[in-house]
Amino acid sequence: MNTKEFANEMRKLILSSLFHAKSGHPGGSLSCTDLLAVLYNEEMRVFPSSPKAVDRDRFVLSKGHAAPALYAALALKGYFPKENMNCLRKLDSGLEGHPSMKCTPGVDMSTGSLGQGISAACGMALAGKKSGDSYRVYSVLGDGELEEGQVWEAMMLAAHYRLDNLCVFVDFNGLQVDGPVAEVLSPVPIGEKMKAFGLHVIEIDGHDLDQIRSALAEARQTKGQPTVIVAHTIKGRGVSYMENQVSWHGAAPNAEQYEQGMKEVEANV
């Protein structure tokens, strides 16, 4: 499966899992789908049959509410059957509402409380540096999540300890629960702030697979500094009625909306 197909399959799994769950977060799952598709289908060295392999690359979904996107990537990689996706958020299904490393194979850190995952990603990168391990650590932050002070504590530490084995995406979709991030509590200019904190910053279109690839390659070659990739994205990307609609932050599609969304994603293949 090429990565465009992988991303499309992810979007279908996200829609169907949320439709069956009747709750969850489609907008922010669809905005980071292309980032995760490149990571899991191309970039990361992972071993689905041995999810805890010590030399695997790590991924921390700091914006844990985008769990359906992570689960979709893991299912497509074969960590668990794709059919499980339709049990998302159901009792003892193994797919908690927010990622749990104790419940789901392939989840490297339990996240969901915003601002915390990025600190754990720093800890993983620091542990790798201390042990001389070659694994890399990837993380995705939400733009609204940047309002959490802990994110900046983590960025300060990442730069201070020169964690060049850490690569962090900011899923800059511009919307959060209460409205546009620019109106709620603006985190911009994100790139300039990250630069001032001592990080190597790359700005890309977060839906352009080639731009994602080249940013990841640049991150790998950047030494002495962690890399932050500010990915300009569209919340709800791929489903017309969800795109750029704040109301689709945390609502599941009904049957009719689900059918329409699936048709649109299919048409994109």
Next chain:
Amino acid sequence: MSEMKAIRDAYGEGLAELGASYENLYVLDADLAKATKTITFKNAYPDRFIDCGIAEGNMMGVAAGMASCGKLVFASSFAMFAAGRAYEQVRNSIAYPHLNVKVIGTHAGLTVGEDGATHQCLEDLALMRAIPGMIVLSPSDATQMKAVLRFAAQYDGPMYIRASRPPVPVVYQEGSLTYTLGQSYRLAEGDFITLMFTGPFHTLAAEIRALLLGIGLKCRIVDMPSVKPLDEVAIRLAAEETGCIVTIEDHNIYGGFGSAVCETVAGMALPSSSGPRVLRIGVEDQFGKSGTPAELLKAYGFEAGAVAQRILKAVCPEKLSMLS
């Protein structure tokens, strides 16, 4: 007079002693290495000490990430910031995924002294005890702290360990003491009541016992470093054989060690009794304030005469007048 040593000093030394046996042991601090005494470990193993700066929430997340990669992590700060400020990071990033992080809160309780209320954490036991799967330990002297640390290094999972600031008597002989999970230490026999304390209250308990012995009442004394899990056998025996348990802790009486004993006793089928089952000595829902540790303990009721009076009032008021 016995040797005096701060429990936090034993923490630093204990870490340095463990550093040789555990190559995966890392110590994190938040700009307080000189106060928490992790500096002793830092001096011995500088490559395995990480200063996270004044950012306790982030430190707990970093600790979690390191533990997920196989490191044995001790994350240290004052109790106020380790258990208080970083509560949610401890809950969600460390305890929920059951990671092998030991959270150490030094400078717990009133005995921080002159720094006053903002630094005197009287709620850490309550906060940490309420987290599922969290082990909560509060050693009573330097030797016990080291025994607890040796246990902590072997135990795979999250744990909170409380330490206080000032020098306190070294009661247990170094080298001889071991700690196993949930263990308590019965220090004196008696049938009148049981004094159960957590943290450095050996002297206070002994003084209370001496006062009551003076009027013919013999107290049992039990040192309870395990706030969670509690030694329920020791509690049952105390309740059955001595009637009333008097808990002592440098902590709010709400939610901490005394509360935990109450919860346990309330669930036990015991012989009927007309008197109280548990009497809690602690800080009575107040904030601390500045003063020397000794002044503060006295001001907040941790004084043998005052406690003995409270015990007699509650258990056998007819003997109150006998107390000189």
